[in-house]
Amino acid sequence: MAATQEVPNREAFRQAVVNTLERRLFFIPSFKIYRGVAGLYDYGPPGCAVKSNVLAFWRQHFVLEESMLEVDCPCVTPEVVLKASGHVDKFTDLMVKDEKTGTCYRADHLIKDFCKEKLEKDPNLSEEKAAEMKHVLAVLDDLSTEEMGAKIKGYGITAPDTKNVLSDPYPFNLMFQTSIGPSGVSPGYMRPETAQGIFVNFKDLYYFNGNKLPFAAAQIGQAFRNEISPRQGLLRVREFTLAEIEHFVDPEDKSHPKFSEVEKLEFLMFPREDQVSGKSATKLCIGEAVRKGIVNNETLGFFIGRVYLFLTSLGIDKDRLRFRQHLANEMAHYAADCWDAEIECSYGWIECVGIADRSAFDLRAHTDKSGVPLVAAEKFSEPREVEKLIITPIKKELGLAFKGNQKMIVEALEAMKEEEALEMKANLESKGEVQFRVCTLNKDVTIKKGMVTISKEIKKEHQRVFTPSVIEPSFGIGRIIYCLYEHSFYTRPSKGGDEQLNVFRFPPLVAPIKCTVFPLVQNQQFEEVSRIIAKSLTAVGISYKIDLTGTSIGKRYARTDELGVPLAITVDSTTSVTVRERDSKQQIRVSVDEVASVVKEVSDGISTWADVQWKYPTHSSTVSED
């Protein structure tokens, strides 16, 4: 869904943002003095503070607000868990190797680059060939190993660095493998997501919640993907922080008691049908989307709404945020519905949050593998009469007829769904025999009357036991933060107009430092007042940076703006000080005693800048910005 044409402007904008981020240590390429490792980045001090703020708000907005059960599980995970979840067998990308040097490439990347290059730069490309390549780009994610291999051979694609011949594509598992304990016989992996740690604890968490549904568990933690050849800078990395919610719900009742709190929200949505028919995302009301069945259920809709509120509170531009529904071929076979919160940045539309109704898949998979039933029970207030289908294979008759195949036929008969069984019952009664497909034998057998009895009985039941559905909002914290950087960044001319100054317009909630403190000129009195203010800021828990350098006030403001600090306190007297807001550059006068509490009020979102501006006298700028 990414824009296929890169606008050169976008590249320049991205470069400006990334340069500022790297210069001010929002991030640092990890192990830089050793030339770094592709796909690994550190958060430097301001980046680390932003991340901390985003996670604290996530806890407030989701965990505390919804009384979720937060857990914290290890990254090291034994093989059996990831075998059950399907990651050992299926968490792969297709890879090709330079036959001579052994360098590895992602097969789809090479085909994508080749086709794009041809389409953009080859004037001799026939219309037919161009159409084919466009088609390949569109269906790239769906190509099989063999089809990718054929494309690479067919197009004559070679290794980009050496032009050597490439191997056939083969799957490479993206998990970092390790070994648990000293014996070398217990393989383990660094978890590729945090969700499995929650699923395996379902039984205990359900009990902790008083054996009641629905409830949600949540986890924040590191996840690992050993990417073949990471590209897209900070967006595709080998280690990242995930924040995941697993909301467990009765599959027969996916309503949400608090849905009414979000149902009036309106934002960009991109349903499956609109994507297929070539329309673009449009504004929809989430309440309507659920009522019309565009979004599968209320709980899914509730989380979509909450995610919208979360992202826009952080400062994500609502016009560059859309919720895109997965196409049928994107979605796992078990999923009931799936929506991605995509944010537009210089790389195109980037998936930052996935919100999926995964049905009962995960709990069933771990139930099967571990033998521990991960189920819930609905106790009836009084016993209910339930009509139950009873299938009784008559083993003696089946044994006589089918000998060694008897066991498989018995199992197949018992596994029949209600509809199929009732049809067989009818056919046996009318025709006396029926053809029956046994998948495990890969053939049809003839079932005769007397080989099986099928009936419906009324039973009294005290409870209904079932596997809960899981609705999973999963947040890529690093991606959200990177998009936030792009959405918050702008430049403005310096007062003299001779240079462009960088500003991050972070809301106070996100800002790495809430205010700076600097004496207007270097003298002992002002420095003393600065330290008193600093102390009172610490006392109310507000992070600040104190700048005692003799640099011009304009330069100090510019440094501050580049870190996205919302408020600057300039000490220009011993009784009152000037407080300056980052984006409007407006200034007010506040007494030394009050200034910490004013900054706290604005930082905590209790007052806006407009509120305090109304309360305190405006300062006509004697403090030059240059």
Add this chain to the structure above:
Amino acid sequence: MAATQEVPNREAFRQAVVNTLERRLFFIPSFKIYRGVAGLYDYGPPGCAVKSNVLAFWRQHFVLEESMLEVDCPCVTPEVVLKASGHVDKFTDLMVKDEKTGTCYRADHLIKDFCKEKLEKDPNLSEEKAAEMKHVLAVLDDLSTEEMGAKIKGYGITAPDTKNVLSDPYPFNLMFQTSIGPSGVSPGYMRPETAQGIFVNFKDLYYFNGNKLPFAAAQIGQAFRNEISPRQGLLRVREFTLAEIEHFVDPEDKSHPKFSEVEKLEFLMFPREDQVSGKSATKLCIGEAVRKGIVNNETLGFFIGRVYLFLTSLGIDKDRLRFRQHLANEMAHYAADCWDAEIECSYGWIECVGIADRSAFDLRAHTDKSGVPLVAAEKFSEPREVEKLIITPIKKELGLAFKGNQKMIVEALEAMKEEEALEMKANLESKGEVQFRVCTLNKDVTIKKGMVTISKEIKKEHQRVFTPSVIEPSFGIGRIIYCLYEHSFYTRPSKGGDEQLNVFRFPPLVAPIKCTVFPLVQNQQFEEVSRIIAKSLTAVGISYKIDLTGTSIGKRYARTDELGVPLAITVDSTTSVTVRERDSKQQIRVSVDEVASVVKEVSDGISTWADVQWKYPTHSSTVSED
């Protein structure tokens, strides 16, 4: 230093604590439905909240209060970094294998268990033998591979499970190994500590700090140790959260501007001399300890004081907390001084925080390996005349005399320390020649007059360039939390006296949930009020648990006490409610409108229970606890 005799009471106490912790999901053995993995534990919901609170307070107490530069680096670390730090070569434990089954054991554990068993239970043990075994236990950590092997053979120790013969001991590296990228040629490890991520970023962080010393960087994150056979439950685990501070300081000035804020603190200290002479820990004033030179310098002393305040604020009992200085044989050769904060729990005295002056070792190691100088500069306000030692080997003469060995001799001469060089100069002048040890050749050579000139010259310098010293407080968060659980746990009889109830006396700062809300009886009015109160608690950011079950109020209090919830709000009218404090069980009456702010005041530590008790009417207990 752990108590050598286990008191049976301790075992029973530990069992009571651990049972409560596990039953109430403070922790869960990881991957329990798959029978778990030794040394891996999850934090369940209350444990996760406690951890979150401890880390938030750590950030407040250290990072914010001292304006530290927090960073966040990946766990996956390329080999070169851990080669430089020494971990690839030296981060090992000695292991032995059951020759038949391949099961691995820690060599020192087997010897320890064997000697303890003999000493405690063998009535025929000769006095001589007993004395020898006591000696072995005392020096166990210092035994070489060969000595351990000899002990195991000598004592006839076999595999505990099978009685099979054991292999010779050999070193096993405790890092989890993996491979970065798909090629398999870039080995990597899961970091065994977070510190290296800070060291490799020194240059950028120093620049970020305005090229000024001292400053501190900090990091919270996961660390990994692939223990051979984890014992001691929650204390020795394979993955854990570390919080580390690296304080960079000029080695010539380790004073600390805020030392005066801690210097009057008095607490249990256990200096090296007292340990060697068999004394026990005594109360010392940290100011005095620094003045007397017991603690190497002010910065180290400052952190010891701050760690004391941190731990006791969390609820660690000050009488079961001591600072133990490392013995000479425990300390790395480069360390200037090292103190462990040890907390006494049922396992004995446990190292929970290490506070070490690591001198310039780490920065030098990465400078050497990477070729990037990790140094600081002190700019002089005006150029200084500095007396410099100049050693000039005369290569021609050395070449004639030593041929192929010339290069090594030149290097050895240049590497002489001032004292050694001046002694050589004097000897050459008086005797004309001198014997000189060249370590790299492993022999003495004769240096004659004319082969080297040694002089002192006066040079003008504008700055002094040096490698900073590192003072490192390193916190094992999981261990601190476990000790906190033990120190907070007590039991008291139920009102009827028929059972013992468990209580955690967590301070509000640490408590996983700040209060519970429950209607006295199940009716719609009271439930409505409960929900209103719940909403106002969320609004002020206070975590709560609402209990609408019809269970007796006493049982609900007991459940609450077992989670260490400090305050319980019982809704027994529609206008005012009863607030009950956990440990005193005292109750006050507060209006519905005010109750959230009262709970917040106490939770945030702005008021104590005594303060609010004085302000609001006492409730004479009509609410039975049973």
